[in-house]
Amino acid sequence: MANCSEFYRRRDMRTEEYLSGVPLVQRHVHVSMDDQAARSRAGQVAALSLANQLARVHRTVTFSIPCEGIPLLIPSRIASHDLSSTILRIMAEIDPCGVFSLAKSCAPDVLSIGLGEHCDGACNWFIGAHNSIATLSRSPQGFSESAGTIRGAALSSCLGAAALFRTQLKVPTSPRRVSAWNYREGDSAADGPSSLDSINVGRVLMLGAGAVGGSLAYWLRLFGVEDQWTIVDADKVKIHNLNRTLLFTAADAGWPDGEERFKSQIVADSIPSAIAEPTWYHDYSSTHVDEFDVVLCLANEHDVRHEVACRNFSVVLHATTGTDWLSQLHRHVAGIDDCIFCRVGEIKPVEFGCSTVQIPGAQTAGTDAALPFLSAASGLMLATLLQRLQSGELLDDDCNDWRWDFGSAHRMASAGKRFCGELCSRVSPEAIRQKLHKSCRWKHLERS
Numbered sequence: 001m002a003n004c005s006e007f008y009r010r011r012d013m014r015t016e017e018y019l020s021g022v023p024l025v026q027r028h029v030h031v032s033m034d035d036q037a038a039r040s041r042a043g044q045v046a047a048l049s050l051a052n053q054l055a056r057v058h059r060t061v062t063f064s065i066p067c068e069g070i071p072l073l074i075p076s077r078i079a080s081h082d083l084s085s086t087i088l089r090i091m092a093e094i095d096p097c098g099v100f101s102l103a104k105s106c107a108p109d110v111l112s113i114g115l116g117e118h119c120d121g122a123c124n125w126f127i128g129a130h131n132s133i134a135t136l137s138r139s140p141q142g143f144s145e146s147a148g149t150i151r152g153a154a155l156s157s158c159l160g161a162a163a164l165f166r167t168q169l170k171v172p173t174s175p176r177r178v179s180a181w182n183y184r185e186g187d188s189a190a191d192g193p194s195s196l197d198s199i200n201v202g203r204v205l206m207l208g209a210g211a212v213g214g215s216l217a218y219w220l221r222l223f224g225v226e227d228q229w230t231i232v233d234a235d236k237v238k239i240h241n242l243n244r245t246l247l248f249t250a251a252d253a254g255w256p257d258g259e260e261r262f263k264s265q266i267v268a269d270s271i272p273s274a275i276a277e278p279t280w281y282h283d284y285s286s287t288h289v290d291e292f293d294v295v296l297c298l299a300n301e302h303d304v305r306h307e308v309a310c311r312n313f314s315v316v317l318h319a320t321t322g323t324d325w326l327s328q329l330h331r332h333v334a335g336i337d338d339c340i341f342c343r344v345g346e347i348k349p350v351e352f353g354c355s356t357v358q359i360p361g362a363q364t365a366g367t368d369a370a371l372p373f374l375s376a377a378s379g380l381m382l383a384t385l386l387q388r389l390q391s392g393e394l395l396d397d398d399c400n401d402w403r404w405d406f407g408s409a410h411r412m413a414s415a416g417k418r419f420c421g422e423l424c425s426r427v428s429p430e431a432i433r434q435k436l437h438k439s440c441r442w443k444h445l446e447r448s
Helices: 004-011 011-016 041-054 083-094 150-170 211-223 264-269 281-287 303-311 340-342 371-388 430-436
Strands: 029-033 060-064 098-103 111-116 125-130 132-138 176-179 203-205 229-232 274-275 295-296 314-322 326-333 403-404 412-418
Touching: 041 060, 041 083, 041 111, 041 125, 041 150, 041 211, 060 083, 060 111, 111 150, 111 203, 125 150, 132 150, 150 176, 150 211, 150 326, 150 371, 203 326, 211 264, 211 314, 211 371, 229 264, 264 274, 281 303, 295 303, 295 371, 303 340, 314 340, 314 371, 326 340, 326 371, 371 403
Parallel strands: 029 060, 029 111, 060 098, 111 125, 203 229, 203 295, 229 274, 295 314
Antiparallel strands: 125 132, 132 176, 314 326, 326 403, 403 412
16 A cells, blocks of 8 residues: 555544544644754654654644754654754654655745744744643743753643644634643643653553553653553554554554554553553453552453453553543542542543533544544643652642643633442452552552
8 A cells, every 4th residue: 555645544534533524624834943942852852742743634844943963862762863854754754645844934824833932933833841831822932951841841742733733723722831740721830840750650551552552652751661561452553543642653554565563562662671462451361460550541442441440459540532622631549539430431422511612513423533632642641640659749639530621712721539439339448459459569549
């Protein structure tokens, strides 16, 4: 298969599902960087992650970078000898049919976004970051030098990608100031730590390596991760997966004439010391009795959420994307929060009143449809929640359900507290849970 029309037909089918009724008219997108942003780790995180997301929905993208030969300062699954060539290579490997190049300036009538305080001031949008706080603005923004600004830069790329996509659709978008640490916005947005320690939360079982799981793995490579991870997923990458994750490339989906790769193996390759298990969880659990400290449930097939809930793991975390431009983060600490099945079951569309603005026709036709910045944001929320667990702040927030509504022209961030239903029998008494998971690193977090 080497026909670009066929590639785009398959690649864009889930984007078109998500935007049912809203035509996606392709426009040239331009990204402008100033020298400070291009030579900082945070600026490069924002640029490479933005390029990654843009290439999954936009077919013509140009970058303006102050000069050639700027060294690449951050780890990347797809890398070249400098920043400029890495950006172009990333986009080309995601979309071999796209037109991606460097340009000195932004042409008229082009959608544009600027990175850095001294970039082209005529851009439609600008992004910047300080520690964990990301800013989407109508005026130029800078990137702080602290290591923790990588978190904010990661989020800024999601805000920027969403703003360009929605501007292309001619739907309202508002400037934002949002924290990737406490998931709040405006004056409630928390700076978070200025440092960035490698994630070390013990033995991790990751169920599902799709859109959110792949995006999580992308952020983990940037943040650093230790200890043993086990990745369980029997799926292989399809071309229609390429529109909604940060990790997979066209070659991973077998384009143009190769073999489709297992998602679990690609994710495991991105995480040091990770083990890939290309199978379904019900088959894996029937032959393995391993103990885990944290379970990340990022799958919903084969009753996996019911099975995970019944096993009463001490800490279960997960993130999802939903209808109406929603990214959502979930915490399940046994004895404190509801179980994962009571929260989402086999996943049904969720609507949240005042934080949602309806866009005519912008409804997903199925639970598989999503957009790249939604999956990227959900994966980022999960990555920083792991950092909060490591720092001892997992339970500092009384909420256990956080949402970012990329479709709202008003309030984006909201949070709530969920509880199990009265008839739920999946959560065992604390004495039984303590025996079931006596070697769990985080069992002290539980309460009866």
